[in-house]
Amino acid sequence: MSVPDPSRTGRRRVTEARILGSARELFAARGFDRTTIRAVASAAGVDPALVMQYFGSKRELFTRAAQELPAPPTATDADALVDQLLATLTRELGGLPEGTLALLRSMLTDPAAADRVRDTLGRQTQAVAAALPAGPDPELRAALVVTALLGVTVGHQLLGLTPLTDAPAGRTAALLRPALRALARPRA
Amino acid sequence: MSVPDPSRTGRRRVTEARILGSARELFAARGFDRTTIRAVASAAGVDPALVMQYFGSKRELFTRAAQELPAPPTATDADALVDQLLATLTRELGGLPEGTLALLRSMLTDPAAADRVRDTLGRQTQAVAAALPAGPDPELRAALVVTALLGVTVGHQLLGLTPLTDAPAGRTAALLRPALRALARPRA
DNA sequence: GTCTATAACATGATAGAC
DNA sequence: GTCTATCATGTTATAGAC
Numbered sequence: 001m002s003v004p005d006p007s008r009t010g011r012r013r014v015t016e017a018r019i020l021g022s023a024r025e026l027f028a029a030r031g032f033d034r035t036t037i038r039a040v041a042s043a044a045g046v047d048p049a050l051v052m053q054y055f056g057s058k059r060e061l062f063t064r065a066a067q068e069l070p071a072p073p074t075a076t077d078a079d080a081l082v083d084q085l086l087a088t089l090t091r092e093l094g095g096l097p098e099g100t101l102a103l104l105r106s107m108l109t110d111p112a113a114a115d116r117v118r119d120t121l122g123r124q125t126q127a128v129a130a131a132l133p134a135g136p137d138p139e140l141r142a143a144l145v146v147t148a149l150l151g152v153t154v155g156h157q158l159l160g161l162t163p164l165t166d167a168p169a170g171r172t173a174a175l176l177r178p179a180l181r182a183l184a185r186p187r188a
Numbered sequence: 189m190s191v192p193d194p195s196r197t198g199r200r201r202v203t204e205a206r207i208l209g210s211a212r213e214l215f216a217a218r219g220f221d222r223t224t225i226r227a228v229a230s231a232a233g234v235d236p237a238l239v240m241q242y243f244g245s246k247r248e249l250f251t252r253a254a255q256e257l258p259a260p261p262t263a264t265d266a267d268a269l270v271d272q273l274l275a276t277l278t279r280e281l282g283g284l285p286e287g288t289l290a291l292l293r294s295m296l297t298d299p300a301a302a303d304r305v306r307d308t309l310g311r312q313t314q315a316v317a318a319a320l321p322a323g324p325d326p327e328l329r330a331a332l333v334v335t336a337l338l339g340v341t342v343g344h345q346l347l348g349l350t351p352l353t354d355a356p357a358g359r360t361a362a363l364l365r366p367a368l369r370a371l372a373r374p375r376a
Numbered sequence: 377g378t379c380t381a382t383a384a385c386a387t388g389a390t391a392g393a394c
Numbered sequence: 395g396t397c398t399a400t401c402a403t404g405t406t407a408t409a410g411a412c
Contacts, residue, residue, distance in 0.1 A: 030297070031296065031297035033221040033222065033297065034221065034297065036405070036406090037407090038404090038405085038406095046378090046379095047378065047379050047380085048406095048407095049378080049379060049380085049407090049408085050378065050379080052406080052407065052408085053377085053378085057406080057407080058405095058406065058407095104296070105296050105297065106296070106297065107347070108292070108293050108294070108295070108296050108297070108342070108346050109218070109219035109221065109222065109293065109294065109296070109297050117347065118348070121343070121347070122349070122350075125349070125351060137355065137359065137363065139351045140351050140354075140355045140359065140360065140363065141363055142351070143349055143351035143352050144352075144364060144367075147342070147343035147344075147349065147352065148336035148339050149339070150339040150343065151337070151338040151339020151340065151342065152332060152335045152336060154296070154335070154338070154339065155309070155331065155334075155335035155338065156335075158296050159295070159302060159305065160306070161306065161309060161310070161313070161331055162310075163313060163327045163328050164328070164331050164332075164335065167325065167328045171325065171328065172328065175328065175332060175371065175374060176371075178371075178374060178375065179336070179367040179368070179370040180367070181370070182366035182369070182370045183363065183364075183366075183367045186363060187366065200395095224386085224387065224388085225387080225388065226386090226387080234396095235396065235397050235398090236388095236389095236397095237390090237397060238396070238397080240388080240389065240390085241395085241396085245389080246389095
């Protein structure tokens with residue numbers, strides 16, 4: 001009794017992971033508000049009360065289901081930075097983790113999600129600004145780089161704009177390269 | 189009795205406009221799901237039943253409160269196009285109509301809002317593509333222009349990223365100009 | 377440990393009094 | 395025409411049976 005049963009713990013972990021997976025899917029598809037505990041439980045094939053038992057609250061479930069955006073770039077010169085950003089974008093356009101989609105999906109309507117996204121974008125902006133060659137308004141230029149890429153990602157992954165979804169990710173990245181370079185190294 | 193009283197019709201129109209204004213504010217701030225008929229009525233200083241009386245349903249109220257994004261550009265050459273897009277952006281960063289904010293705020297979580305935004309962005313993309321100088325993938329390049337600007341607008345107006353909100357709109361537009369030019373006229 | 381039953385509440389919408 | 399009262403529904407969360 002006092003010794004925990006490994007197989008039971010294992011089962012619990014498996015069930016918890018399955019619930020988390022269903023939660024990620026639904027949060028990614030419908031956002032925080034329109035996703036119900038009932039729907040998550042049903043998708044995971046468990047009782048709604050079990051979801052509460054494991055995660056305590058819908059908010060807690062969302063917090064654990066949501067995943068941050070990719071880590072900020074680490075490059076130190078402009079060209080490497082642009083390459084790194086485009087490599088990240090290419091990966092993102094190939095498919096973002098559902099936990100990340102969940103966070104992005106809710107960022108405009110859920111303040112908690114907005115805070116997390118703001119945080120991550122702020123960090124990304126700082127990292128980009130640090131790698132930018134000398135020039136005016138490094139932080140603003142970095143923020144423009146980050147938000148422009150965010151717009152492309154949102155248009156592709158969340159709005160499903162056909163010109164973007166139809167194009168191969170590599171082509172998109174190639175077309176963006178000179179634009180990002182222009183932001184990274186303004187001639188003034 | 190059979191003759192409508194002008195002053196009453198006028199009062200009704202005034203009240204309706206006040207309700208619509210409150211609805212725009214709340215939809216813009218919280219999105220469709222988190223805005224309640226009760227909250228709209230309270231903000232407008234009327235009874236919730238009156239809102240239903242005038243607009244029939246919450247969905248109908250939202251439909252009438254939401255306003256499309258600015259009209260697509262009409263320029264026919266690349267430089268004029270970029271100037272026009274940046275002028276529009278500058279105006280947007282100065283402050284978007286609340287009905288438009290309402291639409292954008294809900295575009296990731298409300299399918300009806302998503303449809304309207306997709307529609308408008310699609311039209312914008314077509315218009316930009318038509319004005320683009322000859323080159324490969326005009327539609328894709330146009331979509332990248334449109335989504336990049338959308339990202340900047342969202343980052344500024346809805347997420348409130350400080351590097352963007354702190355910068356004068358003209359500075360932002362100036363930094364974006366070479367980037368948009370690079371998208372408009374790829375060297376390949 | 378798991379699930380049934382239900383509490384406690386908020387919402388959109390409606391019916392009917394005044 | 396306006397508002398009170400209420401309905402029907404759906405939500406998170408909890409208590410307790412098995």
